[in-house]
Amino acid sequence: MLKKKFSIFISFILLVFALLTYQSIKGGGRFIDLPLYPLKLLERAGSAVAGGVKDIFNTYILIIGKEEENRLLRERLNRFEQEKNRYIETELENRRLRKILQLKSERPDYVTTADVFARDPTNWFQMLWIDKGSDDGIAKDMVAIASAGPAGKVQRVFGDTANVILITDVNSSVAVRLQSSRVAGILEGGGDNRCFLKYVSKDVDVKVGERVVTSGLEGIYPEGLLIGYVTQVNREGGEMFQLIEVAPAQDLNKVEEVAIFRR
Amino acid sequence: MKKFLLYLAVAYLAVSVQAVFFRGVKPDFVLVLVCFYSLKHGGLKGAGYGALTGLLIDTVNGFVLGPHILGKSLAAFLVRAVRENIFQWNIVINTLAVTVLSVVNIFIVYICLETFAKISFVNRPWSVSAREVVYTIAASLALYAFFRPERENGSMIQG
Numbered sequence: 001m002l003k004k005k006f007s008i009f010i011s012f013i014l015l016v017f018a019l020l021t022y023q024s025i026k027g028g029g030r031f032i033d034l035p036l037y038p039l040k041l042l043e044r045a046g047s048a049v050a051g052g053v054k055d056i057f058n059t060y061i062l063i064i065g066k067e068e069e070n071r072l073l074r075e076r077l078n079r080f081e082q083e084k085n086r087y088i089e090t091e092l093e094n095r096r097l098r099k100i101l102q103l104k105s106e107r108p109d110y111v112t113t114a115d116v117f118a119r120d121p122t123n124w125f126q127m128l129w130i131d132k133g134s135d136d137g138i139a140k141d142m143v144a145i146a147s148a149g150p151a152g153k154v155q156r157v158f159g160d161t162a163n164v165i166l167i168t169d170v171n172s173s174v175a176v177r178l179q180s181s182r183v184a185g186i187l188e189g190g191g192d193n194r195c196f197l198k199y200v201s202k203d204v205d206v207k208v209g210e211r212v213v214t215s216g217l218e219g220i221y222p223e224g225l226l227i228g229y230v231t232q233v234n235r236e237g238g239e240m241f242q243l244i245e246v247a248p249a250q251d252l253n254k255v256e257e258v259a260i261f262r263r
Numbered sequence: 264m265k266k267f268l269l270y271l272a273v274a275y276l277a278v279s280v281q282a283v284f285f286r287g288v289k290p291d292f293v294l295v296l297v298c299f300y301s302l303k304h305g306g307l308k309g310a311g312y313g314a315l316t317g318l319l320i321d322t323v324n325g326f327v328l329g330p331h332i333l334g335k336s337l338a339a340f341l342v343r344a345v346r347e348n349i350f351q352w353n354i355v356i357n358t359l360a361v362t363v364l365s366v367v368n369i370f371i372v373y374i375c376l377e378t379f380a381k382i383s384f385v386n387r388p389w390s391v392s393a394r395e396v397v398y399t400i401a402a403s404l405a406l407y408a409f410f411r412p413e414r415e416n417g418s419m420i421q422g
Binding site: 005009013016017019021023117119120124125127129155156163170171188189190191192193196253254 | 291
C-alpha cells in the first residue's frame with residue numbers, strides 16, 4: 001500500500017519536474033492573473049476594517065467607564081480627534097502625492113500613478129503588485145518612483161495590474177554613483193531591506209551617510225534620483241572592491257502609491 | 264470534498280493575508296496548513312492539497328508553474344510518512360516536523376528557482392530564511408490548538 005502511494009507520489013513529482021523543465025525551456029506561458037483580483041478586494045476591505053476598528057477604538061473603547069457628564073464632552077473631543085486624524089492622514093497623503101506630482105511636472109516621461117495592493121506572499125522576492133497595467137500605458141521596465149525615491153521597475157504587465165520588482169530584490173541591479181565622489185557602481189538588492197553597492201574600488205574613500213544617486217547608465221532609471229544612503233563600508237577581505245551597504249531612501253515597506261515613468 | 268475546499272479557501276486567505284498585510288519577513292502559513300491537512304487526511308490527499316496551494320503561491324508570485332508546488336506537496340507527503348512511523352503525535356513532534364519541513368521547503372524553492380527560473384539567490388542573506396523558519400514555527404504553535412492533528416488518530420492509520 002505504502003509502495004503504491006510512494007510510486008504515485010514519485011510519478012507526480014516527476015511530472016511536475018517535466019513541466020517545470022518544459023516551462024523553463026519554452027519561457028513562461030500565459031500567466032493567470034485571476035487570483036490577484038480577490039487580493040485587491042481584500043486590501044480594500046482590510047483598510048476599511050482597520051479604519052473602522054480605529055474609529056471604534058477612538059470613539060467608544062476610550063470612554064468606557066467615564067462619568068456621564070464627561071461623556072458628551074469626550075464624544076466631542078473624540079470627534080475632533082477623529083477629524084484631526086483624518087486631516088493628518090489626508091495631509092500625509094497630500095504630501096506624498098504632491099511629491100509625486102512635482103516629479104510629474106518635472107519629468108515629461110511620467111505615465112501614471114498607481115496604488116500598491118499586494119506584495120510577494122513569500123520571502124523570496126521583493127516585489128509589489130500595483131492596480132494599473134497596460135490599459136493605463138504601463139509597460140515592462142518602466143520605473144516606479146515613490147515619494148522619497150525610486151522603488152523599482154515594472155517586471156510583468158497585465159491589463160489592469162502590474163508587478164514592480166523592488167530595488168532590494170536580489171535580482172535588481174541599478175547603475176548608480178556616489179553623489180560626492182562621483183564614483184560609479186552597481187546597486188544590487190540584498191533580499192531584505194538593504195542594497196549593496198558593488199564594484200567600487202578599495203581606493204575610493206566612501207563615508208557612511210553619503211548619498212547614492214542613479215547614474216542612468218543602464219538606460220532604465222532616470223539620472224540623478226536619490227536612491228539611498230551608505231550605512232556601512234567594509235574594506236576587509238582580499239577582494240578588489242569594497243562592500244558598501246546602502247539603505248534605500250524610500251522605506252520600501254511603507255510604499256502605498258508609486259508614479260510610473262518611461263525609460 | 265467539502266473539507267478540501269474549505270482548507271483550500273483557508274489557504275487562499277492565508278496567502279492573501281501574507282501578501283496584503285505582512286511587511287518584511289513572513290511566516291509560511293500555507294506550509295503549516297498543508298502539514299495539518301496531510302496529517303488528518305492522508306499523504307496523497309495532502310500532496311494534492313500541497314500542490315494546489317503551491318500553485319496558488321506561484322501564481323501570486325508571477326509564475327505559472329513554480330517551486331512551491333514541489334515544496335508543499337513534498338512537505339505533505341513527508342509529514343504523513345513520518346506520522347505513520349510514530350506512535351504518538353504531539354505538539355513537540357509537530358513543531359520539530361514543521362521546523363524540518365520548513366527548511367526542506369526553503370531548499371527546494373531555492374534549488375528550483377536557481378535551476379528552472381535561472382534566478383540567483385547568492386546575495387540573499389540566510390537570516391531571511393532563518394527568520395522565516397522561526398516565524399513559521401510560531402505560526403504552527405499558534406494554529407496547533409485549532410487543528411490538533413492528534414485528534415484524528417483513528418482515521419489517520421487508514422489514510
